[in-house]
Amino acid sequence: MARDLTGFITHLKENYPEDLLEIGRTVRPQQYEVTAILEHLTRANRFPLVEFVSPSNIHGQVSECSLVSNVFATRERCATALGYPREKSKMPLSLEFARLQTERIVPEVVPRGDAPVKDIIQAGEQADLGELPIVRHYEMDIGPYVTMACVMRDPDEGFYDVSFVKSLYRGPRKLGTALHSSHFQRLLAKYEQRGQPAPIIHVLGHHPAFYLGSLALAPWGNNDYDSIGAFLGEPLRLTPSETWGSDFLVPADAEIVVEGEMPPGVREILNPFGEVTRHYQPQTLRPVTNVTAVTRRRKAKMQDIFSGHHGHWNLGGIPKEGGIYNAIQRKTGNAVAVHMPHSGCGRFACYISIRKVREGEAKMAALEALTQTRFIQWVAVVDEDVDVFNESEVMWAVMTATNPRRDVTVIDNAYNVLTTAMGQAKVIIDATRPLDMAFPAPIRVPDEAMAAIKLEEWLS
Numbered sequence: 001m002a003r004d005l006t007g008f009i010t011h012l013k014e015n016y017p018e019d020l021l022e023i024g025r026t027v028r029p030q031q032y033e034v035t036a037i038l039e040h041l042t043r044a045n046r047f048p049l050v051e052f053v054s055p056s057n058i059h060g061q062v063s064e065c066s067l068v069s070n071v072f073a074t075r076e077r078c079a080t081a082l083g084y085p086r087e088k089s090k091m092p093l094s095l096e097f098a099r100l101q102t103e104r105i106v107p108e109v110v111p112r113g114d115a116p117v118k119d120i121i122q123a124g125e126q127a128d129l130g131e132l133p134i135v136r137h138y139e140m141d142i143g144p145y146v147t148m149a150c151v152m153r154d155p156d157e158g159f160y161d162v163s164f165v166k167s168l169y170r171g172p173r174k175l176g177t178a179l180h181s182s183h184f185q186r187l188l189a190k191y192e193q194r195g196q197p198a199p200i201i202h203v204l205g206h207h208p209a210f211y212l213g214s215l216a217l218a219p220w221g222n223n224d225y226d227s228i229g230a231f232l233g234e235p236l237r238l239t240p241s242e243t244w245g246s247d248f249l250v251p252a253d254a255e256i257v258v259e260g261e262m263p264p265g266v267r268e269i270l271n272p273f274g275e276v277t278r279h280y281q282p283q284t285l286r287p288v289t290n291v292t293a294v295t296r297r298r299k300a301k302m303q304d305i306f307s308g309h310h311g312h313w314n315l316g317g318i319p320k321e322g323g324i325y326n327a328i329q330r331k332t333g334n335a336v337a338v339h340m341p342h343s344g345c346g347r348f349a350c351y352i353s354i355r356k357v358r359e360g361e362a363k364m365a366a367l368e369a370l371t372q373t374r375f376i377q378w379v380a381v382v383d384e385d386v387d388v389f390n391e392s393e394v395m396w397a398v399m400t401a402t403n404p405r406r407d408v409t410v411i412d413n414a415y416n417v418l419t420t421a422m423g424q425a426k427v428i429i430d431a432t433r434p435l436d437m438a439f440p441a442p443i444r445v446p447d448e449a450m451a452a453i454k455l456e457e458w459l460s
Contacts (some may be wrong), residue, residue, distance in 0.1 A: 002237050003207040004253040005301050008081065012049065019077060021048040028056045029067060029135040030144050031230065038069060038306045043123065043373040047310055051301065055133035058144065059171065063133040065256065065300045071208050071310035078318060081208035083233060090339045090389050091321070096324025101216035105229030107236040107249070115239035115252035116297045123242050123293040128172045129258065132204070132294075135304050136246045138274035142283075144169045145273060146258075147305040150177075152187045154221075155194070155249055160249075161187060162214035162224040164305075164315070168270055175202075176270045179284060183220060187373060188262060188287065197261035202288055205303040207232065215319040215371075225249075234257045242293040250414050255303065256296040258287040275314065276345050277418055278308040279337070299443025308341040313346030316375070319388065324350065324369045331368050332361060338369070339388040348377040348418055351388035354432070361429040370426060374415060377422045380429040385442065388416035401439075407431070 001007065004192040013021045021041075027033045028050045034052060041047065051072045057063040084096050112118045122128065134144040150165040152244055153293035168176035168458050177200070189200035202212070213231030214224060229236045243259045250257045267285035275281045305312055317340030328335035328355035336353040340346050350369050354361060369379050382388065382397040400409065407430035414426045433439050 002113065002253045003234065005205050005207055005230050005255055005303065008207050009049070009051070009068075009301075010328055012080070015035045015404040016077075016080070018107065019074075021050045023050065024053045026054040026056060026062055027052045027067075029133050030056070031059065032136060032139070034067065034069065034135050034304075035137050035306065038309070041070075042309060048140070049073070049372060051075065052133070053409075057133050058130035062299060062412070063131060063216070065131075065133060065296065065302045067135070068301045069135075069304045069306050070311055071303065072211075072314045073309070075314060075318065077197075078208070078212065078314055081212060082231060087209070090410050091325070091339075095319035095324070095325065097212070097216075098196045098326050099324070100213070100230050101218065101227060101269055103230035104223075105232075105235050107225045107229060109112065109238050109246075109249060109250050112239050115237070117250065117252055117254045117257050117295050118239065119296065119298045120300075121242060121293065125173075127291050127294045129169060129175070129291060130172050130303055132256070134169050137307055138280070139275060140272045140280050142270070142272055146175070146202055146204055147307060148202060148204050148303050149211055150184070151203065151224075151250070152184055153398055154187060154192055154197060155196070155220060157220055157221040160225045162203075162209075164291065165202075166307075166415060167289060168273075170268075170288070173275050175258075175289040176268055176286055177289045178270055178273075178286050186220070186285065190402065191262075192264040195264055197263050197290075198287075199244055199252055199259075199261055201248070202254075202258040203251055203254045203262070204258065206251055206253065208238070208250065209233070210254075211315070212319070213449065215315060217319060217323050220276075222370045229351065232304065242295060250252070250295075255300040256294065259292055259293040259295075259358045260291040262287045262289050274308055276308055276312050276347060278345070279419070281419070308345070312340060313340075313342045316340065317342075317346030320350075320373050320375075324352070324372045327367050327372050328352065328365050332364060334353075334361060335365065335389045335443050336384045341391055341394075344378060345418075347375040348416070348420065348422075350376050350379045351391075351394050351422050352379065352381045353383060353384050353386055355384045356435065359434070359436050362432045362452055363428055366428040366430075370411075370414075370428075375417050377416055377418070377420065377424065380431050382431045385434055386431075393454060394431070398429055401433045403434075 163181035213228035
């Protein structure tokens with residue numbers, strides 16, 4: 001059987017039941033009840049995949065679809081999604097991600113009748129987004145948003161590009177769509193230059209490996225459906241869309257697919273929306289999507305991202321860590337580990353550990369990281385014995401090994417994607433121990449003493 005969200009949840013039930021939380025009571029997503037429950041869980045340091053079995057839809061009725069959130073809230077669950085050992089969910093997982101993003105598996109096209117996402121088809125005037133349990137996340141949000149990945153197709157070369165996009169519910173057949181991806185912006189520009197509407201689909205539920213694969217750092221022109229197959233470990237099954245037929249293929253094993261077109265030149269107000277930085281994005285003008293069809297499984301599980309929280313941050317951090325590590329290795333060969341911490345929302349802070357043999361190597365490693373992704377605003381480089389996945393160790397290194405006059409570099413007029421008080425600047429912190437002056441060694445218990453002690457024997 002093809003990999004899908006239901007199969008993943010069943011796997012968790014059978015192997016990691018503590019990873020799941022099912023809420024049977026009717027919940028009202030538009031009245032912040034979904035995000036209030038998830039926030040309470042976060043404050044209790046609990047991060048299960050949560051399925052709301054009986055959410056209400058936009059019309060205030062119990063939806064035929066359940067609502068699933070928090071899927072990516074732990075690195076261990078992301079590892080499980082890729083068939084990777086949970087105990088290797090730190091740097092090894094990031095390197096496995098980097099390996100997978102270099103591979104491709106060509107998709108398989110199946111007839112509509114073999115596609116579960118075609119169980120229920122609502123096209124034209126029958127389409128009604130109001131039947132879905134769309135979530136309003138935060139008190140100042142302009143309205144309810146869908147928050148999963150979208151797909152666009154290049155009109156010239158025919159490749160498919162997949163990226164996360166949020167869209168505001170504007171009515172039964174209308175969305176306000178925020179195209180964050182630079183690739184999506186280029187694709188929209190191509191259609192607008194022709195005076196043509198741009199086809200786009202929202203994939204509101206699939207196996208988590210589908211979404212992890214959509215985040216692979218691929219160049220312009222890459223067919224992301226091929227990349228996603230590598231993360232699934234099998235060909236992604238596709239089927240003709242309702243709106244464009246075989247000219248635009250959609251994921252056959254998705255839970256829900258919303259098809260639509262963005263008319264050229266049309267922009268409407270979007271935001272505020274509580275984003276990844278845990279701040280509201282200000283109002284702006286963005287394209288609109290006129291919905292042409294909604295197809296779904298029977299008893300579909302609609303997926304949502306709890307923005308500005310662990311799952312959102314993992315989706316931004318894990319895909320970049322391995323790529324940055326590999327880039328530093330190619331340049332200097334001294335990389336040990338790379339981490340994009342939650343304190344930086346998985347986007348604008350990067351911790352790097354290196355095997356330093358001469359002064360200046362830390363700054364070179366940091367500069368290499370900055371060239372890999374435009375999101376990063378802060379880079380801290382530490383020695384190899386500092387665990388970059390333990391933020392207190394990184395901060396210890398910053399506080400004890402950094403000379404601000406020499407080891408802190410501010411790069412002005414450097415473009416930042418995310419809005420923070422940094423503005424258009426980036427900061428490099430060399431928190432490695434200096435080699436050109438007398439400096440004390442860090443304390444440590446001898447390795448042989450640590451190996452000789454089995455703690456459980458002494459505590460029993």
